[in-house]
Amino acid sequence: MLDRRTLLQSSALAVAAGSLPRISPAAEERRINEMYIDAHSHVWSPEVEKWPLAKGQTKADLKPPSFTPQELFKLAEPVGVGRVVLIQHSVYHLFDNRYLMACAKLMPGRFSIVGMVDDTIPHPDTTMKDLLPHGVRGLRITPRIRGEKWLEGPGMEALWKAGAETGQAMCCLIDAADLDNVAAMCARFPYTPVVIDHFARIGVDGTIRDADVAKLCDLAKRKTVHVKLSAYYALGKKQPPHEELLPMIRRVLDAYGPERCMWASDAPYQVEPPNTYQASIELIRDRLDGISAGDREWLLRKTAEKVFFS
Numbered sequence: 512m513l514d515r516r517t518l519l520q521s522s523a524l525a526v527a528a529g530s531l532p533r534i535s536p537a538a539e540e541r542r543i544n545e546m547y548i549d550a551h552s553h554v555w556s557p558e559v560e561k562w563p564l565a566k567g568q569t570k571a572d573l574k575p576p577s578f579t580p581q582e583l584f585k586l587a588e589p590v591g592v593g594r595v596v597l598i599q600h601s602v603y604h605l606f607d608n609r610y611l612m613a614c615a616k617l618m619p620g621r622f623s624i625v626g627m628v629d630d631t632i633p634h635p636d637t638t639m640k641d642l643l644p645h646g647v648r649g650l651r652i653t654p655r656i657r658g659e660k661w662l663e664g665p666g667m668e669a670l671w672k673a674g675a676e677t678g679q680a681m682c683c684l685i686d687a688a689d690l691d692n693v694a695a696m697c698a699r700f701p702y703t704p705v706v707i708d709h710f711a712r713i714g715v716d717g718t719i720r721d722a723d724v725a726k727l728c729d730l731a732k733r734k735t736v737h738v739k740l741s742a743y744y745a746l747g748k749k750q751p752p753h754e755e756l757l758p759m760i761r762r763v764l765d766a767y768g769p770e771r772c773m774w775a776s777d778a779p780y781q782v783e784p785p786n787t788y789q790a791s792i793e794l795i796r797d798r799l800d801g802i803s804a805g806d807r808e809w810l811l812r813k814t815a816e817k818v819f820f821s
């Protein structure tokens with residue numbers, strides 16, 4: 512269920528609603544804004560009649576069967592996460608961004624959105640700009656939709672150009688092999704904000720290759736590019752405590768600086784046993800040595816705030 516009554520059952524809103532000592536809306540907003548930001552989670556509703564799935568997808572395909580904002584915050588709030596960037600699911604909902612926009616509307620101030628737009632429709636940049644007032648601050652782009660020519664064509668060009676005007680970020684779900692093509696687009700559109708998801712999935716086959724990390728770090732010379740430190744369940748040993756990822760994280764941090772790196776969970780995938788939401792944030796909050804408290808604040812909140820909430 513995605514209605515106001517159900518949402519009120521989430522812990523923070525229960526506080527605001529009076530089950531615990533009442534605090535003012537302004538104080539509540541301040542409290543939320545001081546908490547961490549998870550720069551990447553998905554949500555979906557089991558109510559597929561109300562929120563239809565993409566063609567070919569059925570309720571049985573949803574794994575887990577339900578992952579709503581309330582289920583997300585049940586995991587996120589206890590570890591100090593107050594805001595989340597919701598990422599459009601490239602399979603379940605594809606180009607239909609309505610569910611994420613409804614979530615953002617029902618819980619104001621809690622979500623920013625990375626949506627998806629079909630670059631093969633006429634004037635996709637108009638669609639992209641129309642989504643901005645609904646909280647869509649970035650677009651997920653990926654070769655998984657139309658293959659190796661994914662960055663070619665006037666539609667994709669129009670999206671990158673629009674991103675430079677609106678500040679909406681091109682958020683790339685890619686593998687290390689796609690970094691060269693993304694680098695070429697960054698050279699053509701030097702003012703378009705870009706976010707690389709999940710370290711370009713370096714380590715997805717269990718091996719973190721030096722040449723791949725070097726390529727990711729080389730892209731740091733494009734000053735509009737940011738990197739999500741995320742999806743630990745899919746990389747390296749693929750289980751907590753994820754410490755084998757720390758050398759890569761340090762190299763990425765050295766190349767980009769903390770102001771262009773952001774922690775993210777990639778829930779609900781990160782919360783499938785033996786992985787946990789807590790193990791994800793712990794890697795950056797507790798296990799990443801040798802950085803200042805101020806730098807850690809960028810990784811856990813300020814970078815995502817700058818790119819997706821400001």
Ligand SMILES: [Zn+2]
Pocket residue numbers: 551552553598777
């Ligand atoms: Zn994801």
